[in-house]
Amino acid sequence: MILPLDDELMKTLRHLHSGSAMHWVGNGFPVRSVFDYNGLGRELSPFLLLDYAAPHPFPPGNERRGVEAHPHKGFETVTVAYQGELEHRDSSGGGGRIGPGDVQWMTAGRGIVHEEFHSSDFTRKGGTLQMVQLWVNLRAADKSAPPRYQTLLKGDIPVVSLPDESGELRIIAGEYAEMRGPALTFTPIHLWDVSLRPGKTTTLPLPEGHTTAILVLEGSVVTPDGRKAAPGDLAVYSREGGGLSLMATDDGVKLLLMSGEPIDEPVVGYGPFVMNSLDEIRQAYEEFQKGGMGRVD
Numbered sequence: 001m002i003l004p005l006d007d008e009l010m011k012t013l014r015h016l017h018s019g020s021a022m023h024w025v026g027n028g029f030p031v032r033s034v035f036d037y038n039g040l041g042r043e044l045s046p047f048l049l050l051d052y053a054a055p056h057p058f059p060p061g062n063e064r065r066g067v068e069a070h071p072h073k074g075f076e077t078v079t080v081a082y083q084g085e086l087e088h089r090d091s092s093g094g095g096g097r098i099g100p101g102d103v104q105w106m107t108a109g110r111g112i113v114h115e116e117f118h119s120s121d122f123t124r125k126g127g128t129l130q131m132v133q134l135w136v137n138l139r140a141a142d143k144s145a146p147p148r149y150q151t152l153l154k155g156d157i158p159v160v161s162l163p164d165e166s167g168e169l170r171i172i173a174g175e176y177a178e179m180r181g182p183a184l185t186f187t188p189i190h191l192w193d194v195s196l197r198p199g200k201t202t203t204l205p206l207p208e209g210h211t212t213a214i215l216v217l218e219g220s221v222v223t224p225d226g227r228k229a230a231p232g233d234l235a236v237y238s239r240e241g242g243g244l245s246l247m248a249t250d251d252g253v254k255l256l257l258m259s260g261e262p263i264d265e266p267v268v269g270y271g272p273f274v275m276n277s278l279d280e281i282r283q284a285y286e287e288f289q290k291g292g293m294g295r296v297d
């Protein structure tokens with residue numbers, strides 16, 4: 001039996017945040033920037049940036065949509081596909097295809113060049129695309145790590161039932177109820193897809209001191225101060241407190257929960273590079289321009 005946590009030990013809502021207006025990333029990803037490293041991303045360490053592509057229909061076509069080869073350095077990009085199918089190739093030889101329920105966890109580390117496109121199958125057939133891309137910072141010491149690519153398929157992501165038939169939780173990274181998610185991470189991170197049935201409440205244990213936020217994907221939740229967080233909204237919670245209580249409205253809710261140990265180091269980001277100083281950003285640009293981050297063959 002899980003005892004309810006004392007109210008005083010719970011994380012509290014810091015604020016509710018709606019992202020920017022929709023804009024296109026390349027010609028494939030209609031996203032809202034929910035936060036980035038120049039704004040809320042500072043408070044949300046180790047999370048730097050989150051782009052959300054809400055469900056968007058694409059007609060069948062011949063032209064592969066997406067983003068041409070571009071670099072990254074100093075962090076990781078985590079792409080969660082909810083609807084539609086994506087293809088990835090990078091300069092480290094990594095690559096793969098992810099569809100609904102799959103996740104791609106790419107470590108840019110010391111530098112990578114990659115391209116991100118709709119899959120050829122999805123392009124040809126058309127359909128609805130829905131995805132999240134989350135950037136996760138690396139400690140200064142890990143920014144020089146070799147690039148790595150993890151394809152986390154739906155079947156390898158454990159699904160756990162929440163108490164009292166309130167819903168279920170998919171463990172992409174971290175752990176819940178002694179089950180571990182498949183993602184290898186550099187610092188302690190929990191990344192969970194949570195679904196709650198209509199009107200249900202659940203309490204999730206989360207580490208004291210961890211940054212914690214949720215992105216609502218479908219339906220809505222009631223925040224501790226009685227407001228409603230709707231699709232596309234980000235609710236940011238206190239680092240203090242060892243648990244998070246979530247209450248679904250009558251529509252139920254699907255949300256992405258991110259929680260991680262903050263990295264207490266300077267964050268200097270510019271475009272696709274996130275380092276610790278402006279000097280390192282300049283070096284990253286030079287390195288990329290000289291071809292030092294490789295290319296996608």
Ligand code: MN
Pocket residue numbers: 070072077114116
């Ligand atoms: Mn990219």
